[in-house]
Amino acid sequence: MIRVALLGATGSIGSAALDLAGAYRDRIRIVSLAARSNDAALTRAADGLGVRRIALVDAEAARRARDRWKNGEVLEGESALTALAEDGEADVVINAVVGSIGLKPTVSALSRGKRVALANKESVVLAGELLTAVAKRSGGMMIPVDSEHSGVFQCLAGRPVSDVRRVTLTASGGPFLRRDPRTTLDSTPEEVLKHPTWSMGERITVDCATLVNKGFEVIEARWLFDLPPDRVDVVIHPQSIVHALVEFVDGSIVAQLSVPDMRLPLLFALSYPERWTSELPRLGVADLATLTFEPPDPDRCPGLALARRALTAGGTAPAVLNAADEEAVRLFLDRKIRFGDLMPLVEEVLTAHRPEGPLTLESILEADRWARGRLHEAAAHMTRG
Numbered sequence: 001m002i003r004v005a006l007l008g009a010t011g012s013i014g015s016a017a018l019d020l021a022g023a024y025r026d027r028i029r030i031v032s033l034a035a036r037s038n039d040a041a042l043t044r045a046a047d048g049l050g051v052r053r054i055a056l057v058d059a060e061a062a063r064r065a066r067d068r069w070k071n072g073e074v075l076e077g078e079s080a081l082t083a084l085a086e087d088g089e090a091d092v093v094i095n096a097v098v099g100s101i102g103l104k105p106t107v108s109a110l111s112r113g114k115r116v117a118l119a120n121k122e123s124v125v126l127a128g129e130l131l132t133a134v135a136k137r138s139g140g141m142m143i144p145v146d147s148e149h150s151g152v153f154q155c156l157a158g159r160p161v162s163d164v165r166r167v168t169l170t171a172s173g174g175p176f177l178r179r180d181p182r183t184t185l186d187s188t189p190e191e192v193l194k195h196p197t198w199s200m201g202e203r204i205t206v207d208c209a210t211l212v213n214k215g216f217e218v219i220e221a222r223w224l225f226d227l228p229p230d231r232v233d234v235v236i237h238p239q240s241i242v243h244a245l246v247e248f249v250d251g252s253i254v255a256q257l258s259v260p261d262m263r264l265p266l267l268f269a270l271s272y273p274e275r276w277t278s279e280l281p282r283l284g285v286a287d288l289a290t291l292t293f294e295p296p297d298p299d300r301c302p303g304l305a306l307a308r309r310a311l312t313a314g315g316t317a318p319a320v321l322n323a324a325d326e327e328a329v330r331l332f333l334d335r336k337i338r339f340g341d342l343m344p345l346v347e348e349v350l351t352a353h354r355p356e357g358p359l360t361l362e363s364i365l366e367a368d369r370w371a372r373g374r375l376h377e378a379a380a381h382m383t384r385g
């Protein structure tokens with residue numbers, strides 16, 4: 001029986017995790033749940049699985065939950081995420097919150113030597129180098145939930161990185177794969193949120209349309225697998241069936257395939273090193289007849305180039321990229337900026353950034369704050385001018 005803290009329980013990955021916990025009651029026991037502000041969904045989930053500790057980052061939501069819910073303890077604030085992540089009651093932390101707020105809980109869980117089933121890719125984008133050092137010191141482990149990285153992890157099957165010639169991550173290409181980029185500048189949030197193959201939270205879905213998400217995944221692969229960035233490739237594969245391919249030094253390529261369903265990488269992150277029998281949708285060999293692969297067109301993938309630039313700059317640059325993007329996506333979803341303004345604004349902030357001093361958790365979070373402020377200045381300037 002593994003005892004799990006689930007952070008981000010009300011989201012897309014969170015509900016996949018709740019689904020698995022319901023299906024594997026004999027193997028998975030959820031001991032705590034956290035979310036930002038949806039107290040009704042969180043207490044419902046807690047009651048469904050008999051969970052007695054929940055956390056709501058939003059204080060008002062926590063107050064509502066305490067007034068209404070008498071079946072356990074309600075923690076509040078950002079510090080509650082860290083408290084649940086380091087609590088000795090849980091062996092495994094599923095980090096499925098969105099955004100850089102996920103970083104501190106990842107650090108806390110790893111430094112207690114725990115397994116982190118990591119959906120919150122922002123943790124690695126911001127602080128991949130620090131996290132791998134913490135994990136090494138404490139014996140903690142990050143197992144990727146991101147489907148492509150779960151694929152790489154499964155293909156590697158414990159082989160050292162010196163055996164790897166290159167890793168290829170697949171990208172669906174998002175909703176605008178076949179559109180002339182000049183025709184998408186004024187696309188609405190509704191159009192951008194229609195992802196062709198995956199059903200996900202809003203931020204990552206927008207990031208799929210700009211390919212920033214794939215850029216983050218290159219950064220994620222660099223740190224999770226200790227790969228030089230030039231050995232991490234991206235290929236457009238609109239069907240999202242092949243998630244990753246690993247070419248070994250002898251020329252053999254191993255790929256990981258499945259239907260696009262996040263419950264599978266999540267299940268693997270929990271069951272590893274075992275595999276548990278599942279009733280998840282399966283792939284038929286006939287489904288493989290129409291798989292296609294093509295190189296990314298740089299004009300349609302601005303986010304990929306920005307992420308490579310941030311990775312080369314190093315230090316706090318990836319944190320700046322993430323924070324600027326997080327804010328820009330919010331402004332776009334709130335209809336304050338156009339879709340076509342997203343990448344130019346993020347690029348402006350990345351270009352203005354001057355990395356300073358040694359890389360620490362504090363310098364990363366400081367760069368994150370700076371980038372958010374700078375993005376809003378740039379956006380205000382753009383809408384005024």
Ligand code: NAD
Binds near residue numbers: 007008038096
């Ligand atoms: P989502 O928007 O559906 O859910 C986000 C969750 O995080 C919610 O439970 C929300 O309450 C919580 N949250 C948001 N802001 C918070 C805050 N300030 N404090 C505490 N909790 C907060 O997002 P999602 O699609 O489930 O994605 C979660 C993470 O997993 C992201 O990092 C995303 O990049 C990654 N991921 C998602 C998918 C997917 O298929 N959805 C695939 C790969 C990776």
Ligand code: MG
Binds near residue numbers: 146147148217
């Ligand atoms: Mg992914």
